[in-house]
Amino acid sequence: MSWVSKRSLILFLVVALPVAIGMAGQGAPGTHAAAPNVTTEMDQSPPDGSAVAPGTTVTYTVTVTLATGQASSLTIQMTGTANLTDKALVCTSTAQGAADTTGPGGGPSCKWDGPVIADTFTFTFSGKVSGPVADLLAGSVVCTDTNSSNTCSDEATGDQAAIADSDGDVGPVAVAATPDATSEVTQSPPGNSIVAHGTPVTYTVTVVTGSVLGVPMTIQLKGDADLTGRTLTCTSTTNGPADVTGPGGAPSCMWSAPVAAGLFTFVFSGDAVGAIDDAVPAATSVVCSDTNANNQCDDELAGNRVALADSDGDTGPLSIIPPPDVTSEVDQAPAGGTVIANGAHATYTVTVTLATAQSEALTIQLRGDGNLTNRTLTCTSTTNGAADVTGAGGTPTCMWTGPLVAGVFTMVFAGDATGTVGDAIPSNLSMVCTDLNSSNSCIDETPYYTVALADANGDVGPLTFQTTFKLVLPVVAKD
Incomplete structure (x- = not known):
């Protein structure tokens, strides 16, 4: 072989070898990566704009419908937050079962190994609130996971499809604050009295708040079972009548959010047909941030409740004069x-x-x-x-x-x-x-x-x- 021929062969190899390697890396014609052919929906509970107590569980459910099967893996990935603890992630599909890989930490994600057939995939992520939770819709995607890494962050933009929220229920979740409240409960007839059977007993609860509350506020009082013929009225100087009242059981009144600072008056009465227990102090006699707006404080965490006070000591038990023996x-x-x-x-x-x-x-x-x-x-x-x-x-x-x-x-x-x-x-x-x-x-x-x-x-x-x-x-x- 002549010197020219050897030189030509070397040049050919220098040029052709990288091309050949590149072509081998591309695989067969028609297998180029692309975004999956999907429709998506994310739902959130409690929904956008909620204010909840610390420790409340927030659940995100992502539904992905893949219309066309694909050779590469499919991964669903949500935006993560450090303000959810005790995280859990469950991922299933109608025809292909549970995800092959799940990762609840960071940006939670689930991967089904390819090839993946047309199917419906459900991704359910939850955690307990430890601080304000931002809108997690932005940055949440489903992607063609070309390297099967169970993440979409390393995929090209063209390989990703943003997750949708057509009903608008995904958004920030705030942490409810303890009511900025002082209170006083008065009772007539006063505590430790001996009263006749059927005597009307009236409790007047006065609550003063010093700041706006972004969630509903409820006043709740222990209501003795031996108080019958009950009545309850609740008003506020700045918020008007209570939106919800309930005289039964532990009587309660709720004002819907936002609750302006002001004076709140709660007047509960009933006829004593038996001995009446002390209403203050009592575990059920509180004013609270009613995060689920159900006109109850018993289901709220201790941090959302403030005990009602009785500074003048007139609230207490009542005895009933007995009939003649x-x-x-x-x-x-x-x-x-x-x-x-x-x-x-x-x-x-x-x-x-x-x-x-x-x-x-x-x-x-x-x-x-x-x-x-x-x-x-x-x-x-x-x-x-x-x-x-x-x-x-x-x-x-x-x-x-x-x-x-x-x-x-x-x-x-x-x-x-x-x-x-x-x-x-x-x-x-x-x-x-x-x-x-x-x-x-x-x-x-x-x-x-x-x-x-x-x-x-x-x-x-x-x-x-x-x-x-x-x-x-x-x-x-x-x-």
């Missing part, structure tokens, strides 16, 4: 069912045994028939002496002023019959009662404080007035 027996002479003559004398003896001392007055009341005249009434007690007040007219009554010790109370009522006498037992007028207003009457007391008089031996009943008379006339003989 009594048994009774009424006797009648003559016994019920007797036929009597005009002027017949009828006597009723009422015996009441008080088993438990009480602070309030005790009144015995008996039906007194209008056909009983010339009435007499005496009332004594083995332990409390003579009755303090008696009334023989109409419905005869005897009252002993409280406090009273346990003992036996006796009422003896008598009168002369001028006509038929009706039954005294049972009667809605014959009862013994705790006389809360010391009126010497049981008619004005609620049924809770009255006990019907009993007639165990059945000798109390109507007396029938004699209507047939036998007339005896003397016969005088005539001469």
Whole structure:
């Protein structure tokens, strides 16, 4: 071979070898990388614009529909954030199962190895909020992963397709702040009172906030189960009436965001039908950032709640005055069912045994028939002496002023019959009662404080007035 021929061969190799290597690297004709043929949608829960408590889980769901199969791997990659902790990532497809590679850290991503057939791919990424979360849609893509690295960051722009958000629910998530609030709760009647059954109890909660709150605000108070007939009104000097109120359970009122600084007044009332527990302090008596706008504070983290205060100490438990702890027996002479003559004398003896001392007055009341005249009434007690007040007219009554010790109370009522006498037992007028207003009457007391008089031996009943008379006339003989 001549020197020229050798030189030509060397030059040929220098030029041709790199070309050949480049062609080998390109593979077969028609396999050049390109963006995958996809439609996409990202959804976020809670959605764009939410303000949540620290620790709240935010979930992103990306749905990718690949219309055309491809030889190269397919990777879905989201923009990452350092303000989500406890991250989790699950990736599946309808026909090809779980992703071959997943990576929840950094920019979370999932890869299905090629070849990949036309299919629907679902990418679900979640984490707990530790700080404000930015809009993660920007920079989130699905790509033809030519080097199967489970990342799209090293792929050409032409190999990537941006992920879409057609319904606009993807966006920043803020961290809710604790309400800048001071409060005072007042109670009427005040705590540690002893009240009658059915007494209305009113709680007034006043909350003052010093700054705008970007999430709804809820005031919640412990509501005792023994408060019935409830009412609740909630107003604000700067935000108007509450948007949501709920008087049941732990009564609550919510104002929707944004909540302007101002004065908030919450007035809750109900009728006490049992002992009432203290409402402040109580775990359920709080004002809170209501991040999920459900008019409840119980499901909010401690950092979003501020306990309601009672600086003057008037909020507290209430006791209920008990009904009289009594048994009774009424006797009648003559016994019920007797036929009597005009002027017949009828006597009723009422015996009441008080088993438990009480602070309030005790009144015995008996039906007194209008056909009983010339009435007499005496009332004594083995332990409390003579009755303090008696009334023989109409419905005869005897009252002993409280406090009273346990003992036996006796009422003896008598009168002369001028006509038929009706039954005294049972009667809605014959009862013994705790006389809360010391009126010497049981008619004005609620049924809770009255006990019907009993007639165990059945000798109390109507007396029938004699209507047939036998007339005896003397016969005088005539001469």
